Amino acid sequence: MKGRVIVLGSAVAAAFAFSIWLNKPDLDLEPLAPATLESPTLPQIKAGEYLVQIGNCVACHTAQGGAPFAGGRAVPTPFGDVYSSNLTSDDETGLGRWTNQDFYRAMRHGRSKDDRWLSPTFPYTSYTNLKREDSDAMFAWLQTLPPVKRAQTPDTLRFPYGTQLATRAWRALYFKPATTADIAAMDRGRYLVEGLGHCAACHTSRGALGGLRNKMSYMGGEIASLGWDALSLVPSKPMTDSEANELGQLLKTGINTHKAVAGPMSEVVFHSLQHLNDADLAAIVATLRALPPADSPPAARVAQVSPEQRQSLRARGKIVYAEHCADCHGDAGEGRANVYPALAGNANVNAVSATNALNLTLNGGFPPSTAGNPFPYGMPPFSQSLSRPDVAAVLTYVRSEWGNDAPAVSVVEVERR
Structure with a gap:
């Protein structure tokens, strides 16, 4: 009897400690700067529109046939589908009651206004590199969108992947938040590629639990559940000036002298990359050009043909x-x-x-x-x-x-x- 009491007590203590761990704040996250009460300016709103465009937010947050940014698009994963949220200014179902502080915490820390850990299908692992002024500008522009009442579509993730416990465990394994010093050290190209552009989300392969294989950064691989492969962004040999110019044309227009984009990348160019200004386009090309040359990793499965x-x-x-x-x-x-x-x-x-x-x-x-x-x-x-x-x-x-x-x-x- 005494042994059973000890075991039961230990189990209760473990469960209590676990609940504390599940709900405690991330100790490695820097405190957020306090929210500002100033009204957004027109230049800030215009800057936010540009940042939302080059971040390709509309692609995931617009369902087929639905209102732009009203959410409801399914993001397929090997564990089930996750549905995007409503970014319009609707008070009940969108961001109408959010503050710029709430929005920045979601982008930088991956945590919602109601304190839920956000699904990592929302690429906060990249957005953690976002500057506060850019986050505030994006929020200011999103607040100008007409309100669309569209309730959140429930995710269809298999148990236990949709639980807060699973999300918390995933974060412990794969999420390392950026510090203010990390962000300040980034040049413009890295900031766009590693942050707002979240290029790694597709162009870096993932492990069994959906975490990025950082040792294979930008080396391409299967885009989980989409039925396409993302090509490697890592050059196999140093890129010439001519090749760099061709890459810039491909990203801006979707086609160049020898290549054309298709599939998921076609959507990225249409919604996002064609809107890049010349300076940002050049910065992205310079960052990709600077990646150390490497051969692409082998495919997971290749059919055998005699x-x-x-x-x-x-x-x-x-x-x-x-x-x-x-x-x-x-x-x-x-x-x-x-x-x-x-x-x-x-x-x-x-x-x-x-x-x-x-x-x-x-x-x-x-x-x-x-x-x-x-x-x-x-x-x-x-x-x-x-x-x-x-x-x-x-x-x-x-x-x-x-x-x-x-x-x-x-x-x-x-x-x-």
């Missing part, structure tokens, strides 16, 4: 390419400058994983309409006009021709789509 199968696929693929692809992409995969992307040396084509190449072939590829490229040319989907064996054949051919050197694509791999 040499005989590969040879057969290549032979058939050459015929399919001549019939369906060469008119736009050229006999030698050279493409057409600023119109059709080259396939020779193309990053999506040469990626170890064929995910993006398969998506583009089956579903089509469409760069965004931007001020610098208002009428983009698109690639039609071939899922209805080509058989699965022909898709495998033409991709195997393209991925091994004109100096390209990527694994063959099996029919089974196409069938999985």
Whole structure:
């Protein structure tokens, strides 16, 4: 009996200590500066509009067919879907009763007005690098949005991932808040790439619990549950001035002499990057150019194709390419400058994983309409006009021709789509 009492007492004490840990404030977070009571100025509001644009907030906080910034868009994760919140000025369902202090705490510390730990699908691991004046400007502009009453859509995360306990544990493992000194040490390019632009959220691979693999920063990988891969931002060799200029054009317009964006990146360019001013665009390119060159990590799974199968696929693929692809992409995969992307040396084509190449072939590829490229040319989907064996054949051919050197694509791999 005495032993049972001791065990019960220990369990109660452990539960009590655990509840304290769960609800205690983060000791490594700097105290926030007190809220200001000053009315926002017009320049501050205009600055906030620009920052919200280049932070791509509208993409996640707008449901398909819904009012801009009213939330409700599903953010898929391996653990279930998380739904974005309402950023309009509605008092009941949006930010109408928030203060700039509440907003800054959410952005910088990942904690809501009601003290809940926010889901890490909201990239506060990047926004922790945000300057107070920028956060206040963003909030000032969001407060000018007309109120839209739209209640929060409940998340569909599997137990226990949607609990505050799981979120608190995740933060302990993966969230290191920035200090004021950290932020002050950042140049403009790093500030945009690592902070407001939250590029690592897609371009850094994640572990089993969804935390970023920081040792593989910006080296690309699967975008969980979206069915696309983010390409590596790390150059394989030092970038030339010409390549840096081409990168800037790609980010600003969605297309350059040899490349075009598609898939999730098309949305980023449309909503966000095309609005960058010249100085910020140059700063981002300089930061990406300065990343130490490295080879991309291997794909998690590559279909096995025998040499005989590969040879057969290549032979058939050459015929399919001549019939369906060469008119736009050229006999030698050279493409057409600023119109059709080259396939020779193309990053999506040469990626170890064929995910993006398969998506583009089956579903089509469409760069965004931007001020610098208002009428983009698109690639039609071939899922209805080509058989699965022909898709495998033409991709195997393209991925091994004109100096390209990527694994063959099996029919089974196409069938999985």
